[in-house]
Amino acid sequence: MQGRRSSTFSRLLRHGFTDPGTAERLLNGDALSAVRSDPVLLDALGATADPDQALLGLVRLAEALADGERRTLLDTLTAAKPLRDRLLGVLGASEALGDHLARHPGDWHALVTYEAADLHPGVDDFERVLTAAADPDALRRGYRRCLLGIAARDVCGTGDLVRIAAELADLATATLRAALAMAAAEQPQDAAACRLSVIGMGKCGGHELNYVSDVDVIFVAEPPGGDQAPASPAGDPGAPFDEGRAVQAATRLAARMMRICSDTTAEGTIWPVDANLRPEGKNGPLVRTLSSHLAYYKRWAKTWEFQALLKARPVAGDAALGAAYMDAIRPMVWQAADREHFVTDVQQMRRRVVDNIPAAQVERELKLGPGGLRDVEFAVQLLQLVHGRTDTSLRSGTTLTALADLAAGGYVGRADAASLDDAYRFLRLMEHRIQLQKLRRTHLVPDTEADLRRLGRGLGFRADPLAGLNGEWKRHAREVRRLHEKLFYRPLLDAVAQLGPDDTRLRPGAARERLQALGYADPAAAIRHLEALASGVSRKAAIQRTLLPVLLAWFADSADPDAGLLGFRKVSDALGRTPWYLRLLRDEGAAAQRLARVLSSGRLAPDLLMRAPEAVALLGTPDGLRPPGHAALEQEVLAAVGRADTPEQGAAAVRGIRRRELFRTAAADLIDTYGDDVEHDEPTAPAEWDPGALVDRVAAAVYGLTSATLSGALRAAVRSVTDGDAQPLPSRFAVIAMGRFGGRELGYGSDADVLFVHEPREGVDQTEAARAAGAVADELRRLLQVPTADPPLIIDADLRPEGKSGPLVRSLASYQAYYRRWSLVWERHALLRAAPVAGDPGLGERFVALIDPYRYPEAGLDDEAVREIRRLKARMESERMPRGSDPTTHAKLGRGGLSDVEWTVQLLQLEHAARLPSLRTTGTRRALAAATAEGLVDAADAAVLDDAWVLATRVRNAVMLVRGRPGDTFPGDSRELAAVARYLGYPPGHVGDMLEDYRRRTRRARAVVERLFYEG
Incomplete structure (x- = not known):
């Protein structure tokens, strides 16, 4: 007996009970005998x-039920996991809701239906x-019944x-609406004598309420005749639009x-309704007219009152009046920061x-204390x-939404925003769990x-709940306090303070040592730049003296x-x-940081910026680095x-737009590659950093601006x-894109x-049509090849039939005749990437229809055609590789490089695309x-090929960004090579690791190519 x-x-x-004696007694009682x-x-x-509390609550619920209902509960409980998890989860987390179920046991049915996560x-x-x-007590019971469902979703994790x-x-x-309707039903004369709108404030207004909190409101009322109805003559109590009577009734x-x-x-109670955020607080009238509210806010309101109004939204009563209140108040809220001493007051x-x-x-104050919710x-x-x-x-009234918006706009660093988001969620979850236990308004950690x-x-710390809870709570509180100090008290100059007083003064001796x-390789030249920028007593020089210490550190976090x-x-x-320039850098920390990244990461972006300095403005707006849609850009x-x-x-106008968009794309690439935050010693890519996604985004943006450029040049031609x-x-x-352009x-x-x-128009002489088309093609190329300082857009038409020896332009019928009679394997291979890009869309579609049978041959490829493709590939490797190039690091033609991956994929397309329509795409990765x-390629092999292709593409992009001119191999200059390594995500001093990683990953890709392409 003792052993059992x-x-x-x-x-x-082992199951977490702290009072096993009581638990055993409850389990052996009559109430749970069936289970x-x-x-x-x-x-x-x-x-x-709390297993002990959950068991006691279950026993109390079972005892409160009649025998038949109890059997139904227990049968459902053991058979249905959703109910089991929800009911016991609520009972273990909330003694108060356990009390409610003991008083109203039938409410357990509210938890039977499984609530899906969405x-x-x-x-x-x-x-x-x-x-x-039907009455206030029934309203309280209904409120608790709804609260049961919310708590169940909360503790079971089906709602974040x-x-x-x-x-x-x-x-x-x-609840406010139901209570107002109940009040109106009790006092119909008052309801008929006014229009009353209830404005939610605080967490209710912000759509982020606690389990137990005062529900803050403001009341606004008008006579029942419309917003513009005239007031009655004084002393006429029967007049229909008397404001005084309306306010009294509304009150x-x-x-x-x-x-x-x-x-x-x-x-019990639902929660207190607190109207103390109204004008004049407790000393002011409970209800005011709209004009009275406006008069107060215009003349007497304090800064904190406008801060409180940030979360205001109509929640009950007259919707039109609530909307009118918001329309009138909202401009005042967003002008509050113009008030004298606004930031200091807050x-x-x-x-x-x-x-x-x-x-x-x-030390226990979760809401108001240092590192608490209010800091966020x-x-x-x-x-x-x-x-x-x-x-x-x-302008969102919801804290986490507003925080995400601030981060998206660059007003808060992404890492800072993520830390604040994590901390706020954890602290609010603590607050929720504390309040849920007894449904009492408290913010003190027990x-x-x-x-x-x-x-x-309840927060998931099962192995050591006390230590886990305390460690996580303190960690988040420290992070909140740190970021609060940074953003709230020093939102712009935190980085300057970290540099120290000598650095901020930029004195020559201290500056040389610091540089x-x-x-900095040339401190003397750097000092000359600093003196030119920051000397003098002008406002511009003062702002520069504030910015430069921060920028110097940001520049230093680069290869050059x-x-x-x-x-x-x-x-x-x-x-x-x-x-606007220095104001942008001073007021928008993200803009200055982004500019520093762009200027110190290579030559391409700075060279573009020098030719259009006003493009700096793109770095300061939330959507500035997001490329416009293709349709908008072409328009x-x-x-x-x-x-x-x-x-x-x-x-020239087209080239200017191309210059701006190329800068936008390069800047976005550099910024997203390195991340916005520079508070670390080494460059660390953001958590969502995905090389493949970055490559695809750059490719899509460059394709869009190239196709738009061609459309514009074609129109001019x-x-x-x-x-x-x-x-x-x-x-x-029509212009048909080929090669990488088509892909x-x-x-x-x-x-x-x-x-x-x-394609000649109907009734037009064929010779005249061909002459005009040739003239357009020649003019298009001439206009785009005018020498400029911008990166050139070279139009290469050598993939046309007969190559350089053939006519520059052919008619659709001529293409059809050629491909039917003369096309070689390599030409059909090249057509895999053909796609219309500019000119007459109908003609482009007809061209695609014409070539599809040749690039997707119904019979696939015979053995001779496969051998021919392999011979061509081998010949290209041996003849086109530049003399002296290292085949292990040549991104295009080298081992495991772009050519290896692309030819392997394209061979599969030529062989199988006729029967597998999913292969009919011009993009390599797709x-x-x-x-x-x-099932044509093993997933592991595909991952190796994709990784190598993305890496080789990023190397080519990096070389262009760093050197300002295209290249397929790693630079020989050590500083340029270091810059490429930084772009690829390697910390300073790890160039050797970069090269070794490149060789290793492309070597693996070459092994896959040998099997799939050469061995079949």
């Missing part, structure tokens, strides 16, 4: 935050439950923190609504909140109110071992700090008189050509040939391989993925 008891005790202890031996029940209890009940769903309540907080806010909204309604929610009865208010916390509670909220709100004046994307243990287990320590500083001086000289290019007086001017569109071109004309795989230095095709899905 010891065994039971041990089992209960006491079911091991599933014990496992489920052990998975809860289910998010809203206000309407909650209203359907609450509007059925943001969703649960939003559901709680929606439940509060539905009675509002007061009754508040009591319905706040009063405590046998059913900072002082936060300090006062901390100072007023009792000393005995400050105040920092986010301050940044919102400052930057949201001009950026409407920052101090008893039992409560802390329950809290830790040498930072890695000297080039970065020189580039910054050139840009500043070009834009120094432009008022801009064609419009620019249309405005030009001559074809040459049109082509046609206008030139037809004398300014005086006569229509006698032939339809949408262009890099920064890629040529544009094309074919030109025309075709490789399709071949893998079709």
Whole structure:
């Protein structure tokens, strides 16, 4: 007997029970007799935050049920895991909801239906439950029933923190509406005498409510005749539009609504409704008219009141009046930052909140204490109110949404935002679990071992709940406090402070030592740049003295700090008189950091920027580095050509747009590769860093601007040939992209391989049509090949029939005749990447229809054709590799490089695309993925090939970014080689690792190519 008891005790202890004696007694009681031996029940209890509490709650619920209903509960409990998890999870996390179920045992049915992870009940769903309540107690019961479902989704993980907080806010909204409707039904005369709108404030307004919180509101009322109805004559109590009577009636309604929610009865209370955020607080009238609100906010409101209004939203009552209130108030909120001492006032208010916390509670205060929730909220709100004046994307009332918007806009570093997001979620989850236990409004971390243990287990710390909870809580609190100090008190100058006073003064002696320590190769030249930028007493020089210490450190976090500083001086000289330039760098920390990255990461982006310095503005806006859509870009290019007086001017306009977009693409690539944050010693790519995604994005952007450039140049060429569109071109004309262009795989230095095709218009002489089409092609190439300082766009038409010996332009019929009679294997191979890119779209489609049978042959390839392709590949490897090149590091033609991967994939397309339509794509990665899905390539082999192709592409892009000219091999210059390594993600001093990794990964790819391409 004693042995069995010891065994039971041990089992209960292993499942997390702290009072196994009581647990055994409860399990052996009559209430659970039907399930006491079911091991599933014990496992489920052990998975809860507090197994002892969950078991006691289950017993109380079972005892409260009639015999038949109890059997139904227990049968369902053991058979249905969703109910088991939800019911026991709630009972283990909330003593208060256990009490509710003991009083209203039938409410367990509210937990039977499994809520899928994507289910998010809203206000309407909650209203359907609450509007059925006949009296305030019924409303309280309905509220608790809805709360059961929210808590179940919460503790079972089918709703995350943001969703649960939003559901709680929606439940509060539905409750306010039901309470207001109840008050109106009790006081119909008052309801008829006014229009009343309830404005949600605080966490309710921000859609991020706690389980138990005062629901902050503001009341606004108007007479029941419309916003513009005239007031009645004084002293006429029967007039229909008397504001005084309306306010009195609304006040009675509002007061009754508040009591319905706040009063405590046998059913408990819902939550207090707090109207103290209204004008004049407790000393002001409970309800005001809209004009009275506006008069107060215009004349008397304090800074904190506008900060509070940031979260305001209508939640109940007259919707039109609520919308009118928001339309009137919102502009005031976003002008508040213009008030004198605004930032100082907000900072002082936060300090006062901390100072007023009792000393005995400050270490346990989860909400108001240092490193608590308010630190996150105040920092986010301050940044919102400052930057949201001009950026409407920052105006969310929800803290985490606003934080994400700030990060997306560059106002907060991505790493900082991620840390704050993680910390805020964890702290709010702690707050939720603490409040859920007794459904009491508290923000203090408990101090008893039992409560802390329950809290830790509820947050997932099972092995050592107390140590796990304390360690994670303190870690997040420290991070919140650090970032709060950085963003809230020193949002712009935190990096300057870290450099020290000597660095910020830029004195010659200290500067020389500092520059040498930072890695500047020519400190004397660097000092000359600093003196030119920062000397004098002008406002521009003062701002530069603030910026330069930060920029110097950012430049130093690159392979070529000297080039970065020189580039910054050139840009500043070009834009120094432009008022927005330094303001952009001073006020938008992300813009300055991005500029530093761009200027110090190679030659291509700075060279482009020097020719169009105003493109710096792209670095300071939330969407500045996002390329425009292809349609929008093409429309801009064609419009620019249309405005030009001559074809040459049109082509110049096209080149200008191309220059800007190439800079945008290069800058975005560099910034996303290195990451926005430079608070680390070595460059670390962001968490979402994906080389393949970066390559695809660059390729898509360069393809878009290249195709738009061709469309614009084609329009200019046609206008030139037809004398300014005086006569229509006698032939339809289309440009077909080939090679990397057709595959949408262009890099920064890629040529544009094309074919030109025309089709005479009906009734036009064939010779005349051919002559005009040839003139257009010649003019297009002439316009694009005008020598400029921009990276050239070389139009290569050598893949046309008969190569350089053949006509530049052919008619569609001529292409058909040629491919039918004369096409060679390599030409059909080249057609795999053909795709229309500019000119007449119908003609482009007809060309594709013409070539499909040749590039996707119905019979595949015979053995001789396969041997021919292999011979061509082997010949290319031996003859086209530049003399002296290392075949192990040549990105295009070398071992495991682009050519190896592409020819392997294209051979599969030639052999199988006729029967497998998924292979009919012009892109290498897309075709490789399709071949893998079709079972033609093993997934592991495909991964090796894809990795090598992406790596080789990134090497070519890196060389162009670093050197400003295309290349297929790693640079010989040590500084350039180091810059390539930094672009590829290697820390300083790891160039050897980069080369070794490249050789290893491409060697693996070559082994796959040998098997798939050469051996078949």
